[in-house]
Amino acid sequence: YGATAQEKVHIAVASSLRAPVDAIIAEFEQQFPNYDVTVAYVASGKLVAQVVHGAPYALLISAEPHYLEALYQRQLIQAKPVLLGFGELVLWHPRQHGDVAALIAAADHVALAQPSHAPYGQAAMGYLREQLAAEHYASKLVYGENVAQAAHRVHVGAAEIGFVALSQIIEMQVPQSDYTRLASAPLLPQAIALTAHAGQHRGAQLLYDFMLADGSQQTLVAYGYAATK
Amino acid sequence: MLQPSDYQAISLTLQLAAVTTAILLVLATPLAWWLAFTGSRWRGWVQAIVAMPLVLPPTVLGFYLLLALGPNGFIGATLESLGGRHLAFSFTGIVIGSVIYSLPFAVQPLTEAFRAMGKRPLLVAESLGATRWQALRTIALPLCRGGFVVAATLVFAHTLGEFGVILMIGGSIPGETQVLSVLIYDHTEALNYSAAHALSLGLIAVAVVVLAVVYGRRQPQ
Amino acid sequence: MLQPSDYQAISLTLQLAAVTTAILLVLATPLAWWLAFTGSRWRGWVQAIVAMPLVLPPTVLGFYLLLALGPNGFIGATLESLGGRHLAFSFTGIVIGSVIYSLPFAVQPLTEAFRAMGKRPLLVAESLGATRWQALRTIALPLCRGGFVVAATLVFAHTLGEFGVILMIGGSIPGETQVLSVLIYDHTEALNYSAAHALSLGLIAVAVVVLAVVYGRRQPQ
Amino acid sequence: MTLTVQATVPLQHFDLAVDLTLPTTGITALVGASGSGKTTLLEVIAGLRTHTSVNVQFAGKCWQSKQKSLPLAERRIGLVLQEPSLFPHLTVAENLRYGWQRAQQHFLHWNDVVQQCGLSDLLEQKSRQLSGGQQQRVAFARALLAQPQLLLLDEPFSALDEGTRQHFVGYLRQLSEQHRLPVLWVSHQLTDIAEVSDNVVLLQQGQVLNSGPVLAQLRQEPLRSMVAMAVVHTPLPGLAEVAEQRLRIYARDVSLSLQPVPHSSVRNQLWSTIHARHETSCTGELLVELECHGQYFFALISTAAWQQLELGIGQKVVAHIKAAALHHPL
Amino acid sequence: MTLTVQATVPLQHFDLAVDLTLPTTGITALVGASGSGKTTLLEVIAGLRTHTSVNVQFAGKCWQSKQKSLPLAERRIGLVLQEPSLFPHLTVAENLRYGWQRAQQHFLHWNDVVQQCGLSDLLEQKSRQLSGGQQQRVAFARALLAQPQLLLLDEPFSALDEGTRQHFVGYLRQLSEQHRLPVLWVSHQLTDIAEVSDNVVLLQQGQVLNSGPVLAQLRQEPLRSMVAMAVVHTPLPGLAEVAEQRLRIYARDVSLSLQPVPHSSVRNQLWSTIHARHETSCTGELLVELECHGQYFFALISTAAWQQLELGIGQKVVAHIKAAALHHPL
């Protein structure tokens, strides 16, 4: 490549969405070879700070819709953010089996993302509060920067079980017996928005539409997200 | 303005930094000594390996340390087989992580300080009846004071600010492994800027004053 | 095994580390000189302030730098009002970030090296007809070579591994600000462990060999 | 043309407080007990110690004053410090070249200096692997090769064996005479100083106790009893002919008799007049000052001999000086 | 009881290759030209330079061999290196105390040593602010206060003025005699060495050229023509009575005549026999070796005088030695 001048499209994506977004962008670039999409995988808090301070992103995908709302308030994104899909919280227990309460009771450490800023962490915390009395889990929780770190801990065995995203489970091809879907946990909305200076960016507009189109929605589903429609 | 959890984090952070600095000075001194004076052809390699913790991103280093220290890891498994507990998510674990991560900041300035001093003063001290250990304590330590100050302040300051390794190994458990840097990070991620600013400012103010006192006491040439 | 984006990140990382090291040696030398020889009562404070970048978590430091360098920040706004562009999300921006973050690693070892050398050799060189600059280059530089090696390798290695500041200021733009450490971090975040392992191993191998050569060339005492 | 130094520099137990004017020709020796401030004074002149109350002028040019400090590089000083201060990362040749290549004209030649200082075999050696005396020789040669307009030497030959030191003292005289190179040197070898210096400055506790031409200084305390030697200019009637124009005569090499002595191995017999008689630190010994054709020298004799020979001021005596004493190193 | 050293240490241009046995009583001087290996030998004995082919035994105890190296602390050496090597962060008193407080018994007393070395006023001073000579004195005192069983001194008095140096040389003799402290010292002051040493070891290019009692060495080349001095034991018939048991007589202080001379300031007139005649480096001068009651000394006379007095081996002559020459420092 390089023969024809490609238009660059900078986008920023929540790191938990890396796998499906990579797949969707590959399709997009095949379909629209004039565009070269570069993706920064950034946690939502950083993403907000960066956009506020002049980041050149044309399109944002966040696992925290209300962070995007904040940007919308400041008129840094064009329109109200739109839902792209829903993530799903699961409990990963590769070495033990049983019901969730028993697993937590048996574990020394339960990994989850930091509830103060990571949506999967918030969801996990909410779930725990609803289902169990604090003394059953409070001393066992180990927090990660995000849901990926929660997964690392279970992966290396430092924590026996952990609250992770269904998309990660699919990504890692975890057998069904090793995780439990948490029906009562809320779904985690993933939102998409065009930034204020994406106006003249045709590529960004195209990608935005592509993301919301059926094909992409199917890809998201394949990666463990619930579709919006 | 600060909450109890902040105070807990501050005290934990200072403990961690102090313990790490103390351990590193003890570990790094003989290692730096060997590096400064050995004629071994492995010297270059050892020195390079000591610098390794620097080239990996802290979270990645933390990942590998977690692997080693966790129950399935080499160190963790050994400990457990001996009836102990693995080291992930414990204060001991984050101390080990900090020690490994800051190793080069302690070893390298000390190595240079020893090299600059040379062996001569110690031999003279020994000829005056000092044991090797006394010579080290009464002569090498004060003569290499500059190197020790640099090593200690770099390690201390770096441990105050480090969070990638600690977060990974420690799991941010309040009162056990949730240090100030992790807390500040969490505040900024949660867009809770005023809390982040307050803690950062406090950290900086304390550090500036401590370091200015440490540095200010040294005489100029 | 490695993808084009990996190669791009590797080359960018090496560039960043090299540029940062070069800039820091140039900046840190006069500063360290002043710190080593001044009698000013501000010395302690200046030295403490130089160490400040260490005590903040990298992403938090990055956050403040973003504030300063971005279009609304003091520096960024000034640049823009002068017809330039602000510095966030550019290679220049991450260079500035790395330089500030690694400043203490360059200044402190150099200060100690200058102190240990003392002024005497330079005065002798000047009495032999050398200008101050020649004396610095032909005498201080080789005599303080140890200090320069420590400063350069700490800065270089640290810049290779640094990612908090860079990620914040740079935003991981491939070919512009996506350095290797950010890439490795991304791989681990994406649970893409094999890619992360491969890149980490490669980084470590290259770094060990480079450093072993640098260190190995030094004669023991 | 003079070198003037006014300085007040606080030291540990006293101040260095000098106001000196020295000629810029010939060799001036700086002497004084250990810790009297010699090194400090030399460093003040060289510009290594700067202090607000220092004023140095060389040949009409201001080197150091309250307002200004001439850069060391422009002073063109050949400096040998008490510790040799070689550049340890350079070889001997590189050390020597350091000043050499920065000099404008080269009135002192590379080969001459290297050979006189006995460095031909050492040129390629790392300077940190030199013995103490070798280091001093390199430091001296390096100072010379920088083609200085003033030599400032601080105990430059203290680590050399006697033979070598004698050679260097002679070389110093030669440099001073052939190249009109002014020299200010510190040394503890009073005989060396008496042999080659033109002027002497005596420091005590940071102050100038005495200063002036060496001939006069040798006739005064404290040098008189410390050195007990005189310098005379040849020819002198009664003295065998010698090549040197300047002869040192040690008091202890001179004996007295009332009449010339035949059949003695002593060949120089000078009719002299007893000019003065000085006590020495040793009871039982006298220093007799003799005058001979307007020149002065001493004889060291025992009080008993003075009494036995019934000597007195103004009396004519024969002074016997061993020929060998006139040029033997010891 | 001996100190034996076998060593082969590669140096820059040659090897230090010695196989020495030295007595552990009295003072042994190590002499040799600049760069001949004196410092290296001292450092080998002290254990500062370790090398596989070094073997050192002191008083029957192995200090250094292929297998073993006695820790420096247990050797109890009083070491003064060529550069004084004080601890710069300590005061003078703290430097002195460093060895003092680690010693078992204290046969050398603090006050004596401090006073003899002239350090009373310097005790509180930071040692990095001392003059060169002051540093040497502190280093010497520090070595003594460590209560050593052997003194190893490398040019310990080279930065001292002549008066002070004389004092220290005398003090060294006193230490050796009163405390039976063996001393091995390097010095370039041949007169000092001749004055107080019992034995001399002469190094040349890393090898022992000569070694033995000082009386014998002074009668042999190269010391004979370098020092031109003898040491005699008193009393000696014809010599005025003196306090010293050991007298040095410089060849240049001795003149010869065929008959005793009346009316001369020279009071010592010894009937002696001409034992030998040696050439010197100076043509026109001879060193005449004289025998008197089984003791030997030299006279330095001119060849012309030899001829004029018609001297010959075996002839009886009167040697005139100035009384002053017998104890004057120069």
Ligand SMILES: Nc1ncnc2c1ncn2[C@@H]1O[C@H](COP(=O)(O)OP(=O)(O)OP(=O)(O)O)[C@@H](O)[C@H]1O
């Ligand atoms: N570290 C070293 N490595 C190799 N050669 C050395 C080293 N130090 C000194 N030499 C060489 O060994 C020889 C002996 O050195 P040494 O210092 O023992 O001489 P010295 O007799 O003490 O001389 P001086 O009277 O000048 O002090 C010298 O020729 C010197 O160049």
Ligand SMILES: Nc1ncnc2c1ncn2[C@@H]1O[C@H](COP(=O)(O)OP(=O)(O)OP(=O)(O)O)[C@@H](O)[C@H]1O
């Ligand atoms: N940096 C210093 N600060 C204060 N006092 C000093 C300093 N250096 C030396 N002195 C003191 O100043 C005095 C003069 O020292 P200086 O070195 O000039 O003596 P010196 O005449 O060269 O003696 P020496 O013959 O022993 O070398 C000494 O009494 C010494 O203790």
Ligand SMILES: [Mg+2]
């Ligand atoms: Mg001096």
Ligand SMILES: [Mg+2]
């Ligand atoms: Mg020597």
